[in-house]
Structure formats: C-alpha cells, structure tokens
Amino acid sequence: MLAALDALLAQPVLLLLTLATGAGIGIGVERLVEGQRRAERRAKWRGRKFGAPRRDRAPVSAADVAVDQLKLVMDADFTARPLLNRSEARVFRELDRMVTLRNPEWQVMAQVSVGEFIACADAAAHRCINSKRVDLLLMDDACAARHAVEYQGAGHHQGTAAARDAIKKEALRKAGIGYHEIVAGQTTPAEMKRLVERLVPERETESGYSAPAAAKNIR
Known part of the structure; x- marks a missing residue:
C-alpha cells in the first residue's frame, strides 16, 4: 500500500x-x-x-341498498314522537284556525321539507335546500305553496340557525314564495291576525265575507 x-x-x-x-x-x-x-x-x-390509486369496486344495485336498509330497520327500535313541540303546536293551531276561518280552501302544513315544494335544475344547489324544513307552510286551494311561516322560539338563533334561515329565505325568494316570522313573546295576536289577512285572500260567501274569531295569546 x-x-x-x-x-x-x-x-x-x-x-x-x-x-x-x-x-x-x-x-x-x-x-x-x-x-x-x-x-x-x-x-x-x-x-x-x-390520493392512492382507487381500486375498482363492484357496482352496488339499488336493490342491495334497499335490502341493507331493511335489515337495519328490522333490527332497530322505533318510537313515535310529536311533530311539533308545545309552543309550535299552539302557534300551528292558532294559525290554522285563522287561515281556515278566512278561507277554508287554504291549509296550513307543518314541518314541510323545502325540497318537496321547491325545484332546482342545479343538483348541487337543490341538495343545499332539499333536507331543510319550514315550520309552517300556507297552501292555497290549488295545493300550491304560497307562504312559509317560521316560528322563532327561545334559542332558535343558536348555532348555525341564522345561516340555515338565510339559505331558506333566498331559495323561497327565488321561487316566489313568501317568508314570514312569528316571534315568541313579540308577535301579538293582533299582528298575527293582520298577517293572515294580508297573506290569505278572504273567501266570499252568500252572506258576505267570513270574519275570523278572536285570537288567543301566542306564547
């Protein structure tokens, strides 16, 4: 070396x-x-x-999905529950009474999915409103949605409620459907009566126009 x-x-x-x-x-x-x-x-x-390369998956048929869902339902326990809470039920009964007295051809529906009465060609936009609901919906004699009425109870504006309401308002506005609010502790029976008179056309009878009975307090 x-x-x-x-x-x-x-x-x-x-x-x-x-x-x-x-x-x-x-x-x-x-x-x-x-x-x-x-x-x-x-x-x-x-x-x-x-992402990692995707492996080809065998397509799942609608029948297979339905069978799986049926199995889950059969194995689970279900119980009925009220559609409305006590405050909402009081408002519903009073609003329904006022609307029926003014025009029996009109109806008040409760907890209606927005996607059931508003359509949109944009699938992504429709998904944004499809699962959202309105508290009360005024339906005319042709079964068409005319006005949505939201009951603002205690704690209604907690969390993301304001954002959800904004989405519903915009969709309703573009669909030509009215949006109105009844606020707990603020909306008086007289104000609620005036709202119904403004939204619902009065039905003419042989003896003239029907007049709604006295309203109860809204709480």
Whole structure:
C-alpha cells in the first residue's frame, strides 16, 4: 500500500488523474442518490395530492341498498314522537284556525321539507335546500305553496340557525314564495291576525265575507 502511494507521489500527473477519477465517481454516486430521493419525494407528494390509486369496486344495485336498509330497520327500535313541540303546536293551531276561518280552501302544513315544494335544475344547489324544513307552510286551494311561516322560539338563533334561515329565505325568494316570522313573546295576536289577512285572500260567501274569531295569546 505504501509502495503504491510512493509511486503515485513520484508521478504527479497520475496522482491528479486518480484523484479526479475518484472525485467524479463520488459526485456521480451523490447525484444518483439525490435523484432517487427526489423521485421518492415526488411520488409521495403525488400520493398526497391525488390520493392512492382507487381500486375498482363492484357496482352496488339499488336493490342491495334497499335490502341493507331493511335489515337495519328490522333490527332497530322505533318510537313515535310529536311533530311539533308545545309552543309550535299552539302557534300551528292558532294559525290554522285563522287561515281556515278566512278561507277554508287554504291549509296550513307543518314541518314541510323545502325540497318537496321547491325545484332546482342545479343538483348541487337543490341538495343545499332539499333536507331543510319550514315550520309552517300556507297552501292555497290549488295545493300550491304560497307562504312559509317560521316560528322563532327561545334559542332558535343558536348555532348555525341564522345561516340555515338565510339559505331558506333566498331559495323561497327565488321561487316566489313568501317568508314570514312569528316571534315568541313579540308577535301579538293582533299582528298575527293582520298577517293572515294580508297573506290569505278572504273567501266570499252568500252572506258576505267570513270574519275570523278572536285570537288567543301566542306564547
């Protein structure tokens, strides 16, 4: 080993060539390793951005979905519950009485899904309102939705209620359906009566126009 080193030192040109060759090999190896690392990083980044390759899944038929849902329902317990709470029920009964007295052809519906009486060609937009409901809905003699009435009880504006109401208001406005509110502790019976008189056309009878009876307090 020492003899070989002495021989190289005795020939400077050969020494330089040997050092240059070693340096070139070292640089090449370093670049190769760095290239592999970059390739691994790019592959990892692509995996995060685009996700892992999806495996082809066998299509699930509607019948299979229905069978699975039936199994879940058969294994679960169900109980009936009130459609409206006490405050909502009082408002519903009073509003229904006022509307019926003014025009028996009109009806008041409770807890109606917005997607049942508003249509939209934009599927994504329709999904935004499809599962939302209005507390009370005034329906005319042609079974068409005319006015939505929301009962604002205690704690109604908690959480995301304001955002949900804004979505419903905009959809109702574009569909040409009125939006009105009855506020607990603020809306008086006289105000509620005037609201009904403004929204519902009075039905003419042989003896003239029917007049609504005295309203009860709304709480």
